[in-house]
Amino acid sequence: MAQQQRLFLLDAYALIFRGYYALIKNPRVNSKGLDTSAILGFMNSLLDVIKRENPDHLAVAFDNGGSKDRLAIFPEYKANRDVTPEAIKVAVPYIKEILKAMHIPIIEVPGFEADDLIGTLSKQAEKENFKVFMVTPDKDYAQLVSENIVMYRPARMGNGIEIWDVEKVKEKFEVDHPEQVIDFLGMMGDAVDNIPGLPGVGEKTAKKFIKEYGSMENLLAHTHELKGKMKENIEANKEKGLLSKQLATIILDCPVEFNADNYILEQPDVEKTDALFIELEFRRMKEQFDKIFASKNQATTSNSAIGVASEAVPASEDQLDLFGSAAGSTSPSPFQTLETVKHMYQLAQTPMAIRLLAQQLLQQQSVCFDTETTGLDPLTAELVGLSFSFEKGTAFYVPLSANKAEVLETLAHFKPFFESETIEKIGQNLKYDIKVLKQYDIHVKHPMFDTMIAHYLINPDMRHNMDVLAETYLKYTPQPIEELLGKKGKNQKTMREIEVELVKEYAGEDADITFQLKQEFLPQLEATATLELFNNIEIPLVSVLADMESEGIRLDVDFLQSLSTTLDTDIKQLEQSIYETAEETFNLASPKQLGDILFEKLKIGGPKPKKTKTGQYATGEEILSELAPKHQIVADILNWRQLIKLQNTYVDALPKQINPTTNRIHTEYMQAVAATGRLSSNNPNLQNIPIRTERGRLVRKAFVARNEDYLLLAADYSQIELRIIAALSQEPNMIESFKNGEDIHRSTAARVFNVPLEEVTKEQRSHAKTVNFGIIYGVSAFGLSNQTNLTRSESKELIDTYYETYPKLKDYIATQIEFAREYGYVQTILGRRRYLKDIHSQNAVVRGAAERNAVNAPIQGSAADIIKIAMIRIHQRLVQEQWRSKMLLQVHDELVFDAHKDELEALKTMVKDEMERAFTLEVPLVVDLGTGENWLQAH
Structure with a gap:
């Protein structure tokens, strides 16, 4: 009997959004300023399916214009959805181009949603004896599951997939058969799609009703059996319930036809895909892609998801640890070695091994090192060990005793390496290690290479911690520290309490990965013309900041305690004044109670006070600042908030941050x-x-x-x-004022108000100062009028006159914006880049912010x-x-x-x-x- 053929149907937007939001805190932005997160996320899902399953047939479905049928019966359908992020709008054309180059069919019909298209095709393919895999994280698809149609749900960050077959759906939704998922969804509604559902019915109640009544219609026929408010709500909303079920039902008769020959997964046009990956700067994806399709013809379907139910499938080999799992035997050399195919991390703890390692380090040109300590505060943490790497895949770990004399004796062997002025020291956040070693009289000297700082210059808007960098650039997920020490809290262990073999693997991995990241980042610093800035400014600054932070500053605690007492008195006086005006006491820190007092009871703020999404009155600083000049109670509330914040954030908090050893405050400077x-x-x-x-x-x-x-x-x-x-800007009038040592604000006022310098009033100078600084931040007439007592028309006139006075400044602003549009970034006098991914946004507000940054960032x-x-x-x-x-x-x-x-x-x-x-x-x-x-x- 022939093996059953398999069809994989991907819900494009579900996977695109999932990929985009998975990287929302760590967006992938390339050198052109293009946010490629959504493209990367979708392509990772697509390639994972192809690599994992080697599918026979595959297609990708896209929404096009929303559901005409659902909108016809309910115009508010999906009305609550946020505007599609700009990065996703930009991503879709690229994704479609890649799919075309891969010869993968794009299923798209105006007026129909992807789930309807996939539902229709799934049922047609099932009739032709295909096993259908609906690739989507969207739970709504569960209603379509049958013996030969399953949901294929990708997990995040390469942690495998889940297969939802009939049994899994029955278990998940507590239903007798998958079609009841429609009733379940109709009952509880969907806030994302704006499906109303039945009032008061959530997931738990919906499952209960399904068990008791089986369907929406049967529930509505037996409302007399319900009680109280629930009965009243459901009887009053029967039509809404039936409408919700209709909206939740996936359409199975869309104008699409399954033709198996059109869906065969073919070999891609590699020349076109390579060109697209190069344009997007997906170098590693290009390598992975070419590797997958080079070997695809030899792949078997032995890793098929058929028959897998109700459990996660483990990640494929390429998604496992880059260095493999530890296995092997102890080496007879002076180093105790645990070796695998992919890496070799060695333990150096005998006197001979330590001496040999120290000698080896002095023979290198570049070495990565990392410290393992008992805590996060470098001024109080104790050294537990040191790791070193100077070749990809290899590392050495030196465990250190709890006895400081013994530690100093061991460190003496490594002091010449750390204090060498010819060997490059590589690290991730070197400032921490420098400060730790300084406590042991070791002064780490340049040259240095800090991978965190390097990446900060290459891609300043991304996160720069090692785990993120490893996942992004090495496609490798390092061992989480919590896996070694346990979750944060009082029961978390310190590094000293962990078995040395485990610490060796963890520490060796850190040094090895950081060494590899340096090799990735050096060419990128050269490519972005930021290597000189890195070597001459940012890296020397690391040592400067380390010394400043170690030095700290003295604090007058007695003065702060006295100030806190004074603040207590003032806060209580303000509270009393506010309560007297309100004629009642209430929780001033509660936005809801405050809003009710101001806008319900006192009727402040006009007939339609602004509300938040949750329906409460908005009581933010911006709202209250507009009302404060006319209402003393509002002014008192703002003053109360300022004093509370001052007391909690600084006056009472600063003494608690004094270092018990130095008796000084040691702030930490964040360089990235x-x-x-x-x-x-x-x-x-x-x-x-x-x-x-x-x-x-x-x-x-x-x-x-x-x-x-x-x-x-x-x-x-x-x-x-x-x-x-x-x-x-080369603005001659401003340059002249500065060269003459004039007060620039008075000078500007004299020019824009056309009065002699000595006759400029205090108010005129104030307005000129507001415009001078406002221009840097792209101030508008509306913004200027809010910051001054000028009307909007007076503000516009002042700004227009300002630009007439300083025409070169206006030209400079236009030039900067044009440069950003052409290159995707702007730069400082030393070549520091700020990438502006929204400079071409169709959204005027978003684009305006990017344009202001184009002027302000340099x-x-x-x-x-x-x-x-x-x-x-x-x-x-x-x-x-x-x-x-x-x-x-x-x-x-x-x-x-x-x-x-x-x-x-x-x-x-x-x-x-x-x-x-x-x-x-x-x-x-x-x-x-x-x-x-x-x-x-x-x-």
Whole structure:
């Protein structure tokens, strides 16, 4: 008897959306700024099916214009759906081109949805004795399942597939036969498709009704058996129930015809597919694709999903660990070895093995290393071991004793390697390892290569942690740390408690993968012209930040406790005032209660206050800020929120973050977070300390000098972003003002309001300042009117006059946007790129945001580049010239130093000189200096 032929029908949009959202936190953006997440996700699903199943027949179905039949009976069908993401709109034409090049049929009929097309074809193919696999994650397809039609549900991240056959559907939905899934879906409705369902009926109740009544119609015929509110709801909504069942029913008579000959999976046009993969920058997919189809003719159907039911099928061989599973025997060499076909991670723990490894490291040009520690805080964590890799697939792990004297004795062998100025040290987030080793008197020296920083320059909008990078670039999923230590919480083990053989595999893998990532990223840095920026700015900065973070800053805890007490009093006074106006007490932190008080009881905000999607009144800051000038209670609420946030986030939180050993605060600088190139800080976040309110500024008073021999020195770039935009745009009027040392805002006001410089009013200067900074962020007339007391027409007139005054600036903005449209990115003065994937978006709001970024990113990014240059040069001099003064903080355009009083004047001269000479622009860079016992005085 001939073997039953198999037909695979893929629901295109279900797989496209699934692939896109699986990567939503880690979008795949290529060098042209194109978000390829949806294409990659769909193609991974398609190729997985082909590789896994070697199908005889295959086709892909697309929605086209929605369901005309469903919309005819219910115009609100799918009305709640969000606008299709731009990345998916862009992806579909590429996917169709790839399918055409693969000679895979595209099934698409205007007015019909993919599930209807697949349902119709499935039933036709079943009659021709085909086994049909509906490839989709959409549970609605369960209604179609029969003896020869199954659902083939891909799992995420290569974790196999699930087959839903008749028994699986019966188990999942608790039905007697799959057709009852229609009744189940009709009863409970579907918020995504806007199918109303029966009021008050959820999944649990729907299953109960199916068991008792079998169908929607039978339930509606026996509503007299129901009780209470449920009976009332269902009897009042019988028509809605029947409508919902009709909407949930997959149509089986679409105008499509199954012709087996048209669906045969043929060999692709590899020349065309290769060209598309190259254009999309899918290098690894191209290799995988060519490999699959080169061997397809020799494949058998032994891995077919036929007969598999109710269980996940394991991933295919290529989706298993890149290095295989550990198996083997101990080597007789000085290294204890666990070897496999794909990798060899060795344990070096005898004195001879340690000496040999240390000697071997000194003979290399480039070595990847990683530290294993007892915790995440590098200033308190203890070393548990070191791993090294200098060849793909191999690594060495050196376990370290809990005895610090023994650790120092072992580390002495590796100190020459770490402190070598010729051997390149590779790592992922090297700053952490540098700080850990510094506690053991090891000073890691350049040259270095940090894969996290490299990827940040290559693709700044992606995530940069090692697991993501391994999955993206090596198609390999590393062992999760939780698998080794257990889930986070009090029962999680430390690395020291884990068996050394297991740690060796984990640590060796980290070093090996990072070594391989370096080989991936170096050519990409060259291709994106960011290698010089990487070598000259970002990598030297790693050591600078490590020293600054290790240094920390002293905190005046007594002052913060006093400030907290004052805030307590003020918060209670505000609460009392708010309750008196409301004539009742309520939970101020509850948006619902607050909304009811303001908009129901007090009738603030006009006849139609804005509501959220959940039906509650909107009480966000933007809403309340508009109402505050006219309503004291709203002003009090905003003030209350500010004081609560200040107290919780800084005043009460900062003392808890003092390091018990150093008695100082040690913020962590995030070098690979902000896409603009700016540094951000964490634990605590010093970038967000409020400075616009008097109370907010007081927090800076808590940051104090080291001791009575020191003062804090603050050095701040004056209007650096305006100076950069003047230089980049070559705007002569702005350049002249800066060269003459004029107040740029007063100068701008004089020009746009056509008055002498000395006659500019305070209000005119304020408006000019708003426009000056607003232009960088693409301010509109509407935005300007909201920020000033100008009307919208006055704002438009002011902006128009501004551009007439500074015509080169307007030209520059247009040029930047045009550059972004042509190349997909913009860049800073040092070549730092910001990719703008939405620059061609059909959505005007989305495209407008990208256009504003095209103007703003080079300015913010160039300011970031300049202050980084200054930090590197200043740090170099502080170290080489052995100053007692130290650089402590970087916040926006400001640097803060612990300045020894004996060095103060010399330090001021040196810092000002290095900052102002960091980069030569058409306009001078100017630095303002201030000193004081605390940061507030110095600033």
